[in-house]
Every structure is written in C-alpha cells, then in structure tokens.
Amino acid sequence: MAELVTLTDHGLYCPQADLYIDPWKGVKRAIITHGHSDHARYGSTYYLCHHHSIPILKTRLGDIAVQGLDYGETIISNGVTISLHPAGHVVGSAQVRLEYKGEVWVISGDYKTQADGISQAFEPVTCHTFITESTFGLPFFHWQPQWVVMRQIQQWWERNRSDGISSILFAYSLGKAQRILANLDTSVGPIIVHGATHAMNEACRQAGINLPPTYRVSELPDASLSKGALVIAPSSAAGNSWLRRFEPYRTAVASGWMAMRGARRWQAADRGFILSDHADWHGLNQAIQATGAKRILVTHGYADLFSRWLIEQGLNASVLKTQFTGEQVNEPETEITET
Amino acid sequence: MKAFAALFEALDQTNKTQEKINILAEYLLHASDEDRLWTIALFTGRKPTRIANTTQLRNWAACAAGLPNWLVEATWHTVGDLGETLAGILPEPDVTTIPLNSLAATIQQIFQIHALNSEEAKAAAVITMWKQLSKTERFLFNKLIAGSLRIGVSQGLLIKAISQAFQLPENIIAHRLMGNWDPRTTTFQQLILHPQASDQLSKPYPFFLAYSLEDISQIQSNLSEWVAEHKWDGIRAQLIVRNNQLFVWTRGEELVTDRYPEFHPLLSQIPSGTVIDGEILAWRNNKPLPFQFLQKRMGRKTPSKKLIEEIPVVLMAYDLLEHQGLDIRNEPLIHRKKILEKLVYNCNVNTLKLSEIFFAHSWESLLQERERSAEKGSEGLMLKHCDSVYGTGRKKNGWWKWKVDPLTIDAVMIYAQSGHGRRAGLFTDYTFAVWDDQRKLVPIAKAYSGLSDDEILQLDRWIKQHTLEKFGPVRSVEPLQVFELAFEGIQTSTRHKSGIALRFPRIARWRTDKKAEDANTLADLKALISIV
Ligand SMILES: [Zn+2]
Ligand SMILES: [Zn+2]
Numbered sequence: 001m002a003e004l005v006t007l008t009d010h011g012l013y014c015p016q017a018d019l020y021i022d023p024w025k026g027v028k029r030a031i032i033t034h035g036h037s038d039h040a041r042y043g044s045t046y047y048l049c050h051h052h053s054i055p056i057l058k059t060r061l062g063d064i065a066v067q068g069l070d071y072g073e074t075i076i077s078n079g080v081t082i083s084l085h086p087a088g089h090v091v092g093s094a095q096v097r098l099e100y101k102g103e104v105w106v107i108s109g110d111y112k113t114q115a116d117g118i119s120q121a122f123e124p125v126t127c128h129t130f131i132t133e134s135t136f137g138l139p140f141f142h143w144q145p146q147w148v149v150m151r152q153i154q155q156w157w158e159r160n161r162s163d164g165i166s167s168i169l170f171a172y173s174l175g176k177a178q179r180i181l182a183n184l185d186t187s188v189g190p191i192i193v194h195g196a197t198h199a200m201n202e203a204c205r206q207a208g209i210n211l212p213p214t215y216r217v218s219e220l221p222d223a224s225l226s227k228g229a230l231v232i233a234p235s236s237a238a239g240n241s242w243l244r245r246f247e248p249y250r251t252a253v254a255s256g257w258m259a260m261r262g263a264r265r266w267q268a269a270d271r272g273f274i275l276s277d278h279a280d281w282h283g284l285n286q287a288i289q290a291t292g293a294k295r296i297l298v299t300h301g302y303a304d305l306f307s308r309w310l311i312e313q314g315l316n317a318s319v320l321k322t323q324f325t326g327e328q329v330n331e332p333e334t335e336i337t338e339t
Numbered sequence: 340m341k342a343f344a345a346l347f348e349a350l351d352q353t354n355k356t357q358e359k360i361n362i363l364a365e366y367l368l369h370a371s372d373e374d375r376l377w378t379i380a381l382f383t384g385r386k387p388t389r390i391a392n393t394t395q396l397r398n399w400a401a402c403a404a405g406l407p408n409w410l411v412e413a414t415w416h417t418v419g420d421l422g423e424t425l426a427g428i429l430p431e432p433d434v435t436t437i438p439l440n441s442l443a444a445t446i447q448q449i450f451q452i453h454a455l456n457s458e459e460a461k462a463a464a465v466i467t468m469w470k471q472l473s474k475t476e477r478f479l480f481n482k483l484i485a486g487s488l489r490i491g492v493s494q495g496l497l498i499k500a501i502s503q504a505f506q507l508p509e510n511i512i513a514h515r516l517m518g519n520w521d522p523r524t525t526t527f528q529q530l531i532l533h534p535q536a537s538d539q540l541s542k543p544y545p546f547f548l549a550y551s552l553e554d555i556s557q558i559q560s561n562l563s564e565w566v567a568e569h570k571w572d573g574i575r576a577q578l579i580v581r582n583n584q585l586f587v588w589t590r591g592e593e594l595v596t597d598r599y600p601e602f603h604p605l606l607s608q609i610p611s612g613t614v615i616d617g618e619i620l621a622w623r624n625n626k627p628l629p630f631q632f633l634q635k636r637m638g639r640k641t642p643s644k645k646l647i648e649e650i651p652v653v654l655m656a657y658d659l660l661e662h663q664g665l666d667i668r669n670e671p672l673i674h675r676k677k678i679l680e681k682l683v684y685n686c687n688v689n690t691l692k693l694s695e696i697f698f699a700h701s702w703e704s705l706l707q708e709r710e711r712s713a714e715k716g717s718e719g720l721m722l723k724h725c726d727s728v729y730g731t732g733r734k735k736n737g738w739w740k741w742k743v744d745p746l747t748i749d750a751v752m753i754y755a756q757s758g759h760g761r762r763a764g765l766f767t768d769y770t771f772a773v774w775d776d777q778r779k780l781v782p783i784a785k786a787y788s789g790l791s792d793d794e795i796l797q798l799d800r801w802i803k804q805h806t807l808e809k810f811g812p813v814r815s816v817e818p819l820q821v822f823e824l825a826f827e828g829i830q831t832s833t834r835h836k837s838g839i840a841l842r843f844p845r846i847a848r849w850r851t852d853k854k855a856e857d858a859n860t861l862a863d864l865k866a867l868i869s870i871v
Contacts, residue, residue, distance in 0.1 A: 138410075138413075138414045138417060139404065139406055139410060139411075139414060139427075139428045140414050140417070140418055140424060140427040140428055141427075142427070142431075239836075259427065260418055260419070260423070260808075261351075261420065261423055262418075262419050262420065262807045262808040262815065263808070270352060270353065270354060271352055302417070305410065305413050305414075308409075308410075309407075309410055312407060
C-alpha cells in the first residue's frame with residue numbers, strides 16, 4: 001500500500017487526499033501549519049490553515065484563496081479525515097492530523113511544548129506516524145521557564161531605561177515579538193516596533209489576539225519618547241541606519257541559538273536572551289513519546305543525530321529531507337525594510 | 340564560585356571598557372584575598388593544572404548525563420566549545436546541596452582532584468562537583484579543569500580595575516603583575532599590596548610602547564627637542580641584573596634567560612641594580628639578520644652550540660630603566676641615554692650594543708636617515724622627545740614610531756577557511772581583525788599568502804584545536820593569534836563593516852611574541868588613510 005504521506009519535490013504530499021502540507025513550490029491545495037516563511041510559501045491555488053493564521057498569511061502572501069479551520073474541526077477529502085491541532089509555536093500554528101482507513105499520521109510543523117500565553121498550547125495527538133521537527137534536537141538545548149527569560153528581558157530594559165539608553169531587541173517578527181509583548185510589563189515605557197514587526201502584530205491583532213499598544217517611529221507623538229524605549233525589530237535591522245535614531249542604545253537578541261556563546265558573539269549583540277518558539281531536547285522527546293507513535297520521521301534541524309538517538313530509544317525513526325529551515329540565527333529577509 | 344561566575348557573566352554582557360573596569364573593581368573590592376589572588380591569576384593567564392583531557396571529560400559527562408558518547412561528541416562539534424557543551428548537557432544541579440564555594444576553594448578542589456591517582460576517583464570527584472554547580476559555574480569549572488580558561492579582559496583593563504579598587508597607581512600595579520609569580524606560593528597581600536623586595540628581584544618593568552606617526556604634524560613641539568633612533572626588528576626585551584643574577588624578559592612576559600646564553604657573560608660586566616630595555620636581534624657582520632633567523636632561536640629552550648654559532652644574537656640597548664637599584668624611568672630620556680652609553684662602553688662583552696641616536700635637525704635629515712633603514716636592517720625610525728619619561732603601555736606622547744613602507748599592522752586572526760588544490764583540507768585562508776573603539780574585533784582583511792608550509796601546518800593544527808564555531812567551510816577561531824599584515828595602501832570603504840579596505844594585504848609574519856590585545860586598533864588604521 002502506498003504511504004499516506006510522501007515526500008515529493010514540491011513538499012510533503014498526501015496522494016489520497018491530493019493535498020500538500022507546507023509545500024515549497026506552488027500546488028493546487030496546500031495546508032499551511034503556520035505563517036513562517038519556510039512553511040507558508042507563495043504560489044498555491046487554495047490554502048487551508050487555522051483561522052488565526054489567515055490574516056498572517058494574507059499579510060505575507062497577499063490576496064490568496066484561503067479557508068480557515070478551528071483546532072479539532074474535521075473535514076474529509078476523498079476519504080481522508082483532516083484536522084488541525086495546537087502546536088504552540090506561534091499564533092495560529094497547527095499540527096496536521098490525517099486519518100485514512102484507521103491509519104493516523106501527524107505532521108507537527110514547528111512546535112514547542114512550553115505554553116507561551118499567546119499561541120494555543122501544544123497538545124500531543126495520538127498517531128501511528130509522527131513527522132517531527134528537530135530544530136533544537138541536541139541534548140545541549142534546555143529552555144528555562146518562560147517567566148525566567150521574561151524577567152531577564154524586563155530587568156535589562158528597565159536598567160537601560162534608568163541609564164537613559166534605548167533597548168533594541170532583535171526577535172522574529174512572527175512569534176517572538178508577540179510573545180515578548182504579551183509577557184512583559186509594558187507600563188515601564190513606550191515600545192517601538194519596526195515595520196516588519198508591526199505588520200505581524202497587526203495580523204495577530206486582526207486574528208483577535210490582544211497585544212499591548214506599540215508605536216511605529218512615524219507614530220511617536222514626541223521624538224524624545226524613544227529615549228529609553230524598548231525597540232523590537234527583526235535581526236535584519238541590525239547595523240541598519242534605521243537604528244541610528246535610537247542612539248544611545250544597547251542591543252540584544254532573543255533566540256534559542258543564544259544558548260551558544262559563540263552565536264551571540266557572532267551576532268555582536270550586547271546581550272543574548274535564550275528564547276525559542278521551538279521545543280528543546282526534553283520537549284521533543286516528551287512530545288514524541290506522548291504521541292505513542294512507533295514510527296518517527298524527522299525533519300529540519302539535527303535530523304540525522306536526532307533520528308539516530310530515537311532509534312537507540314527503540315523507535316523506528318528516519319530522516320525526511322525537507323526544505324524547512326527552522327529557527328535561524330538571522331531571520332530570513334523580511335519584505336518590509338525601513339530606513 | 341558563584342560570585343566569580345556572576346563576574347564572568349557581567350563582563351560578558353558589556354562591551355564598554357569603563358563598565359568592565361567598574362564591574363571588576365567592585366568584585367575585587369568585595370572578594371576574599373584568596374579569590375582576589377586567583378582572579379588576578381586567571382585573568383593574567385595563570386591556570387591551575389589540567390586534570391583531564393577532552394576525551395576523559397566527554398566520557399565522564401556522557402556518563403553523568405546518561406547520553407551515548409557519539410551524541411556528546413556530535414553535540415560538541417556543533418557547539419564548538421567543549422566546556423560549554425558539557426555544562427549544557429549535564430542535568431540540572433542538585434539545588435539542595437549547592438555550597439557557596441569561593442573561587443579559591445574550587446581551585447583547591449581542582450588541585451585535590453589532580454592529586455587523586457585513579458581515573459575512576461577523578462571521574463567521581465568531577466561528577467560530584469558538576470552536581471553542585473550552576474550552568475555558568477560548570478562552564479568555568481570545565482574550562483579550569485581542561486586548562487583552557489580564557490577571559491576577554493586585557494591586562495590594561497585589569498590593572499585599571501585593581502588600581503580603582505585599591506587606590507594604587509596603575510604603573511605600580513603593572514609592575515607588580517609582571518614576572519613569573521605563582522598564585523600557590525604568594526598571597527594577594529604580597530603580590531599587590533605589600534610586596535617584599537625579594538619578590539621583586541626578577542621583575543621587569545612594563546614596556547613603554549609607541550604609536551605610529553602617520554602625519555608629521557603630530558609632532559608639535561620644536562623638532563630640535565627630539566631625537567631619532569632606528570626601530571630594530573627583533574624581540575623587545577629587558578635585561579635585568581639584580582643581586583648578582585641576570586634575567587632576560589621579553590615583551591610577551593616570557594623569561595628567556597636560558598634561551599640566549601650570549602647574554603650570560605654580561606653578569607660580570609653590568610653592576611647589580613640595572614635594567615636595560617632593548618631589542619634582541621640575530622646579528623652577523625655588524626648587521627641584523629632577517630627576523631626569520633631570530634625565529635629559529637625563539638623556539639629553542641636550550642639552543643645547541645651549532646645554532647648559536649649559526650645565528651648569534653645581540654641586545655640592542657634602547658633605554659635604561661633602573662640604575663644603581665633606582666627606578667629612573669621618570670628621568671628625562673637624554674639623561675637615561677647618557678648613563679646607558681657609559682654602561683655599554685664600559686662593557687667588554689660584544690653582545691650588548693648601543694642603539695645610536697640622531698638629533699633631529701630637520702625633517703629632511705630624518706627622512707634621509709629613514710631611507711637608510713633597509714640598508715641598516717631596521718623597520719624605520721623611532722622619534723623620542725629628549726625629556727620624555729619611560730611610561731607604561733602605549734601613549735600618544737613622548738615616543739612615536741615612524742616606519743618605512745610597506746605599511747604593516749598587527750591583526751588578530753578570527754576566521755579560517757580551508758583552501759583548494761594543493762592545500763585542500765588545510766586551513767589556509769584567514770580573516771584578520773583589529774580592535775574598534777569598543778574593544779571589539781572588527782574584520783579588516785583576508786589574506787592567504789605569506790606563511791611557510793611548516794607554519795601553515797602548525798597553524799592548521801592550532802585552528803582545529805581552537806575552533807569556536809563552524810559555518811560551512813569557515814571556522815571562527817579563538818582570537819589569540821597575532822599576525823603582522825603588510826599592505827600597499829588603505830582606503831575608506833562603505834562595503835566593509837570596518838569602513839576601510841586594505842590593498843594587497845598579505846601575511847608578513849606570525850607574531851607569536853604578541854598577544855591579541857597588542858594588535859592594532861581601527862583608529863590606528865583610519866589614521867593611516869590620511870597619509871597614503
Ligand atoms: Zn516556524
Ligand atoms: Zn520550521
């Protein structure tokens with residue numbers, strides 16, 4: 001019998017239902033797990049995603065034909081039951097569950113097991129085959145509880161502010177930016193966002209997510225307000241003249257890669273906050289165990305090493321060579337630049 | 340260990356020199372004498388003995404973390420730093436038993452573990468320590484037991500912090516930190532606060548360095564108040580005779596007395612209480628031999644008779660720092676030079692030479708003398724004010740170096756890339772950096788020629804052992820190796836992060852005698868633009 005899901009040069013494909021999951025080339029029907037650029041790509045005819053992802057996809061991909069689903073809601077396509085389940089990665093992120101004749105596959109997309117207070121928390125879904133990401137699939141990566149990291153960011157900002165210095169925080173514009181906004185005490189001072197960050201905030205607000213008020217530079221009622229402000233921007237803004245207006249400032253990067261000292265030096269930021277929207281080593285292992293799946297296909301990240309580890313744990317694991325990139329030290333070019 | 344780990348984190352989180360000084364001074368002020376001493380020792384590159392090699396550490400950590408060896412090794416290859424990798428894979432510390440161990444107590448433990456005679460006992464003791472330490476403490480502990488702790492704080496910054504904390508002049512601290520003291524045989528009181536005369540016996544003075552003169556307008560006073568001498572291209576060194584003992588120190592703070600037996604007869608010729616600053620040169624037929632010859636001597640701890648005959652050395656004396664047991668560094672240069680001259684003429688051993696001085700009548704005459712540099716085998720001229728004192732560190736007054744072309748700078752290697760063709764698999768393409776005004780290293784040039792095959796092999800091995808990160812064929816390496824780069828010109832450039840571009844950069848030589856902090860600054864380079 002043919003596999004329920006196969007890998008083609010267009011991406012993960014379910015032949016029975018004739019649809020793709022996060023295809024990297026244009027196809028007729030695409031299910032999108034979440035709005036990051038390595039998963040949500042341009043060029044397909046019909047898109048299906050969680051309804052919170054719709055404004056995000058429309059912001060990134062323009063006026064596309066897209067249908068929204070709730071978590072747990074099912075649709076049936078040529079005998080395949082399709083449903084989306086919370087992945088806890090970013091607003092609207094979903095795992096895709098496919099069931100055909102009693103056989104269940106779950107494609108995780110990107111996920112984290114830690115609740116972030118903004119995207120619906122990850123829920124393990126029982127399945128036979130689990131396609132998992134492994135962005136941080138090495139035993140070196142252990143995340144601290146979110147409140148610990150948020151307190152570090154809060155203290156950093158408040159200290160800079162009391163020194164009369166602005167705080168530039170580089171963070172992914174979809175996911176980490178909203179997570180930080182939703183979890184900081186924003187009464188401390190104004191928060192200024194880069195255009196790329198602003199676009200994603202607006203999309204999340206349209207999806208009904210509550211975020212504290214933020215300013216764009218052009219909206220500041222008084223330019224002096226930027227002194228001591230928190231500025232959230234994608235890392236592509238680093239070294240950009242756009243930042244000059246905030247001088248004097250200190251910079252920080254919020255990323256899982258900041259767990260490695262070398263990565264922070266390489267980024268030349270003053271501080272690194274270890275914050276990721278991906279599961280850490282224990283998170284990956286727990287999530288896989290919770291699915292009860294005997295067969296694990298490992299995608300982006302340390303897929304080779306992680307699948308070898310899973311095999312030693314008694315699972316039938318192998319590598320699936322996708323084009324997903326996972327969290328990168330530098331966010332891929334965003335379309336929106338500011339000068 | 341907690342306070343030391345907090346210090347390490349705090350230093351790591353700022354690039355501002357003054358902030359670093361404040362953080363370090365604050366720490367020193369509140370630390371115990373033992374912790375002060377060990378902190379200074381670690382910050383000046385003194386390390387406790389290493390108790391395990393990387394394989395042992397890896398196996399022990401794999402065992403403690405319940406992970407297969409291959410996974411620990413693969414993780415290490417990704418993270419790049421073993422101490423950091425192991426600190427990261429170990430289970431969370433046992434919070435109920437964390438003792439507030441001081442740094443000195445931790446180091447004491449390390450010496451005790453070192454004395455254990457079975458590997459099993461060592462492994463058990465290290466695993467017990469791991470359980471008690473937080474992540475940063477563990478990272479530092481791992482670096483200590485692997486003998487690879489390096490801290491990104493320059494000697495100058497450390498001196499400023501000690502000076503600020505204990506209200507002592509910087510030049511006195513600088514002097515007290517020199518030489519081969521051992522934290523196990525001295526105390527903080529003896530080293531910094533109340534040194535005994537006998538401790539000072541072999542200590543050199545901090546070397547006085549000069550900036551490059553890029554534009555003659557930088558010399559503002561009357562030219563007739565200045566003297567010139569050749570800038571010899573060897574190893575800067577101090578020759579010390581005190582209490583009927585002779586010591587030779589290089590600028591890299593290495594005691595090299597045994598390497599140069601040629602200087603030993605000077606003991607009977609130079610009175611006790613004398614310190615001479617000069618340049619060690621390979622010398623034949625009244626002329627220095629090219630630097631490569633001297634390099635052959637530098638590596639040999641005890642040179643053979645044959646090598647000494649082949650490559651004899653001399654000390655070209657520049658200055659006199661101590662005379663009749665008195666520190667005369669604050670006397671005017673001309674006065675010091677006069678005493679030095681007498682000393683050299685009364686000396687019957689021909690391995691001590693006097694660096695000749697020229698009075699600067701006009702720029703034309705100086706230029707003429709500088710033109711003769713190649714023929715004399717020097718790098719150019721030094722210009723010194725007649726009344727200048729012998730300062731500490733690098734100062735922009737009193738002394739200038741005025742080198743001949745090609746332009747050279749000292750830069751630190753930060754990236755290496757593997758080569759192609761004949762040298763495939765070897766790291767042969769290097770990226771070099773200089774210090775910016777935040778004391779961060781900014782890349783300024785790539786260069787891949789200029790080293791001998793032997794040096795390339797040696798450097799390749801070093802790179803593989805000191806890789807920080809890998810990205811594709813490129814590795815970032817610990818910023819420790821200094822190279823002299825020669826180049827033909829320099830221009831401003833918007834395409835480069837540094838804002839400058841060098842023309843035809845190439846490696847002039849590997850400066851194993853210099854530390855990363857001695858490398859040039861971006862400001863030095865920018866100053867060059869105006870004259871080229
Ligand atoms: Zn993602
Ligand atoms: Zn992804």
